[in-house]
Amino acid sequence: MVNHDLKIFEELESNVRSYVRSFPTVFKKAKGYKMWDINGKEYLDFFAGAGALNYGHNDEKMKQKLVEYIMSDSITHSLDMATEAKGNFLKKFNEVILKPRNLNYKVMFPGPTGTNTVESALKLARKVTGRTNVISFTNGFHGMTIGALSVTGNAMKRKGAGIPLQHVVTMPYDNFVSESLDTVEYLERFLEDNGSGVEIPAAMILETVQGEGGVNAANFEWLQRIEAVCKRWGILLIVDDVQAGVGRTGTFFSFEKAGITPDIVCLSKSISGYGLPLALTLIKPELDIWSPGEHNGTFRGNNVAFVTATEALTYWEDDTFEKSIAKKSEMITEFLTNIVKKYPELKGEVKGRGFMQGVSTPIEGLASSIAAKAFEQGLIMETAGPEDEVFKLFPPLTISEEGLEKGFKIIEESVQSLVSTKHPVAN
Template sequence: MSKNLDIINNSESVVRSYIRNFPTVFTKAKGHKMWDENGKEFIDFFSGAGALNYGHNDDSMKEKLIEYITKDGITHSLDMASDAKADFLQKFNDVILKPRDLDYKVMFPGPTGTNTVESALKLARKVTGRTDIISFTGGFHGMTIGALSVTGNSMKRKGAGIPLQNTVTMAYDNYVDHDTLVYLERFLDDSGSGVAIPAAMIVETVQGEGGINAARFDWLQKIEQICKRWGILLIIDDVQAGIGRTGTFFSFEAAGIKPDIVCLSKSLSGYGLPLAVTLIKPELDIWQPGEHNGTFRGNNHAFVTATAALDFWKNDNFEKEIHEKSEIIYSFLEHLVADYPQLKGEVRGRGFMVGIASEVEGFSGKIAAKAFELGLIMETAGPNDEVFKLFPPLTIPKDELQRGLEIIEESIKGLIKEPVTN
């Protein structure tokens, strides 16, 4: 084991997790590749858990950031005005919101995904005067107390150390064999159900940590209709599924819905720099000044790279590329399920947010571990890590995408030579 790995293992808290799956010291990254201190090259099908949708160290973003730093541009500004912030807001409106006929105020709640979720929950309660939030089975929304209260994973919830209250969990799409929204509506209709009309519903259109579960568009449309009927705010958590990961900038676009509040983070900065926004319909923007804040909500370096990243969305060329490569990925996964019945697999997800769920206990984790040995980085998802999860950068060339997929197949081939039991 290397000296650097020894230092990390001996000094860092045992709470560390990814290092256990990828036990090497990375020293360089570019595009869809990473290298470790021994010079070994890896194809990255992890993309910083969705924080690096444009890959590592994009040249255009890097150039803009270096130029800004060398000119002594403002680094930290809380929520004071800066030219970097103004540039980002203008371009975000022009390139993203207006072409999609979306009208939102932009709130900077703090730099991480859990920050935007906390602000969304707080605002929903403030606007409606109600306390409860409906969330869904399999949902993951962050690790702070409010976000944990609407997260399904029992291990993560237990880490809170206190009861997580004022939330109700309902069944996500396809959680059971029948229409889950009939059940949800019955609870809202029945004054004896024990479920009060909530302030909001919070939902991921595709659940990442929950197991790459993709909601049908008609299910999402009906969620929006139910929310409108009862005066419930609809919060879409697009922290992981957004910024092109499912094929469009916002993951809800194809469903034709317009949420009341949208949570964005991860790949928003484009460069892996911390940045989050909460998008709010203007009539809901009733905050008192400073009522929700955060020391690092004015991360100007992230504004600079986020503004540069929006160049990808100036026309529909990038989106078309995502769809073409998505078809390659999905078709390949279907081939794996068909050709390797030992997987007992099911293809899940949408766009570049896909994976295979294996009924064979522990098999997905073994595939990810074998792939790492062969030079591919990917993780698992789901309550029992039953899904091996593909998150390549959206910018990966088709030939390199194919090479990564072939490593996955090679990993499966190597493992099924051994006895596989359920």
């Protein structure tokens, strides 16, 4: 039943609001992997701010650092001036993340959101190469501003631009058509043939696991071959790790296990660690040809986010955290695999990897109904894909095994209540 207090949002907030429709209650408190509404009802959070809360809600150490920083009258807003907080973050990010992975990137702060980092990446790629077009991939999602929207696949979101979205060619993502179609060969044929109508682009932009597009995971060989095509033709490879990065797929960067090194990497969402707005654009040094101030933004120096982001990196100082993600990722895969087997009525397919997994079902409206039923039972979970055909599990990476099991039980009960044949719920 819709909470009476939702009336204020219905009366005063724009129709564009969306998540409040999927999760119709007024939230008041959050900690770890749990949230509570104003009536005191507890929810398990298998949504994690669409990947912005990989470390859960109100992490104690980050909270303490944040409170100390604010209470000491330290710098909050600074444009891109040098501050102690920014310097601390840059140093730790280089030492804990980049150096151990043999990555050499300059760090750009493009503005506070994922779409800001994508816009800066596209702009820089065009500046470096002198070319105009960009190749994107089917079902990609990269943001809601015009440039980022032009490389996004979703028809409804693209239509919202209100103008033609140009200078982008969309190519099929891995397994978009079928397993038998080699989409890399298909793409390269367009580049090779002067009669194809496709010019050599400035860049290719992709997610290694497509979140909003349906939790589609590219295989590592496909990613390696895409990188090889880019190198052959002098095309810059941009990996959008806004949602798939910061541990969501099991490693800090989603592309690590594929063994590729993108020219430009886009990060946002969980990079601040605390849900505060922050974005980075990582650039190979030889590509960093910006003139001072050529790309700027009022809120690119979010110092309170630097403070929590620096503390968040302590999770990555050794391999303990990564090993825990791997173990719990296996639990998620096993659970979803069993759900698909146990409930054939779903006609389900397990998708994704790491803490970025879900089940796709071709039955119209079923994934959304399962997510809605789960919410009634106290679990927050969203859907993905062009037809909302995937219910996806996005819990915080810090969730306990007990918390996962509780969530699994609610999800299975929700599935069981909506498919035709009844099965006993596992203990």
